[in-house]
Amino acid sequence: MITTSTFPGRVRALPWGALGLIALALISAPFFAIGVESLAAAWSTPEYSHGPIIPLISLYLFARELRHAPALPDGPTRRWPGIAVIGLGLTLGAFGTLAQIPDIVTYALIVWLLGVVLLVMGWEAGRRHWKPVLHLIFMLPLPQILYWRLTIALQTISSELGVALVRAVDIPVFLEGNVIDLGVFKLQVAEACSGLRYLFPILSFSYLFGILYRGPFWHKAVLFAMAAPLTVALNSLRIGVVAILVNSYGIGQAEGFLHVFEGWVIFGAAIAILSLAAIGLQRLTPRPLPLAEALDLDYRRFAPEARRLLSIAPTRALFLALALSALATAAWLSLPRMGSSLPDRFAFATFPGRIGDWEGMRYPLTPEIEDVLGASDYLNAVYTHVASEARVNLFVAWYADQTGGTGIHSPEVCLPAGGWEVSAFTPHRIALPGRAPFEVNRAIIAKGLNRQLVYYWFDERGVTMTSDWRAKLSVIVDGVTRGRTDGALVRYVTPLAAGEDPSAGDARLTRFIGKSLPVLGDYIPD
Secondary structure, three states, X not given: OOOOOOOOOOOOOOOHHXXXXXXXXHHHHHHHHHHHHHHHHHHOOHHHOOOOHHHHHHHHHHHHHHOOOOOOOOOOOOOHHHHHHHHHHHHHHHHHHHHOOHHHHHXXXXXXXXXXXXXXXXXXXXXXXXXXXXXXXXHOOOOHHHXXXXXXXXXXXXXXXXXXXXXXXXXXXXXXXXXXXXXXXXXXXXXXXXXXXXXXXHHHHHHHHHHHEOOOHHHHHHHHHOHHHHHHHHHHHHHHHHHHHHHHHOHHHHOHHHHHHHXXXXXXXXXXXXXXXXXXXXXXXXXXXXXXXXXXXXXXXHHHHHHHHHHOOOOHHHHHXXXXXXXHHHHHHHOOOOOOOOOOOOOXXXXXXXXXXXXXXXXXXXXXXXXXXXXXXXXXXXXXXXXXXXEEEEEEEEEOEOOXXXXXXXXXXXXXXXXXXXXXXXXXXXXXXXXXOXXXXXXXXXXXXXXXEEEEEEEEOOEEEOOHHHHHHHHHHHHHHOOOEOEEEEEEEEEEOOOOXXXXXXXXXXXXXXXXXXXXXXXXXX
């Protein structure tokens, strides 16, 4: 007879329950392969280099909670919710794989792990262990659209606060977007300086702080809520200090050891401030505890509790989950895979230099910008009207695959980073001969006395879209239904002369779009 006790008192000669879980993981692996691969790639970047530590911390939290786990009944306990959640995780993993969206697959993996906890421990006991599973979210990369918006926002805030510090010590400084102009030297607050590489590990640490902290729930909430503003404030301090040192001792202060060292100092300072905040919160309680007691850091019983995982009972529910997962995996592997079905297209290297009465000149991007853009192919050219000398910049970035951390991000996000202020942003309808009217994003941007009129849209496999969120959703849908995740950003820009009415720029862009859009059809497949 097979016992239903989750953690029996005596370990069997062979840990059949633990072996069953290993078998379940191996059987389910095909559903999560691209997610695990994307995690490995993300963990190799500075922003997510803390990722491999997160599962170890979650395991510690889980083993720690087992010390306080209530005794389980000897009779049967509800394990079917675990099977249901495992099934949900496999379904999400299959959907994410079909859509070729690794982010969906990685979140599906966490759902699957929650199902395993509920399966092993039963519903009543397992549902109390959601905190270690939720902690695993901090090992996952942000969806790309959120990553870029958060990066640009943090860059802007850090730049403004850093410049405020520089001005506070009477150093003349000018901020243009994310460029700090000190006169002789200019500092670019790049993506690496946005604070993201500190934000994620500090958020994880503050979450851990909240779990281990002995105090009211609102204390825990305060400690966790402090992480984001604290990271931004300290990172702004770091940028300001670098600018002050560069102004005094030269541009070498912004590079090399000092740049890295300050990063470690910021992380350590954040942890110290969180510790001081915990001490301060304890002072608000009737019987304050010292920090050593306010944080439950007892690790002495970690190994004994972790060894209990080897004595998991081989329950009927575990065997049922194994059987159902094996059937699902067999069916999944037998499905025909929808391969890439990209239509033929011309490379932008062959894009014509003359379109009607417009003469074009190409301007390649710098290697740094190309790397951030991540496009499979792109065109950046300025076309000048032969008679009027009016100019239009045509920029197109085409992506063969918008999944796995690559893809389009909206100019609405990055224009402010270049120092441009968006004074007007509205949808605009264009009507061209021989083509159905379509909507674009229209913006008037200004930097100093310079003004420009911008039209842009997303071309997602023949469909014009103005919303980056809708574009991302269409990638998921077409990835599943058509096996295609390609797409392009199309942007037209024309300068506005001093006093020129924007309607003149509208007419200019519409004329050039009418000439160039039919040509673009050979370069952006429908």
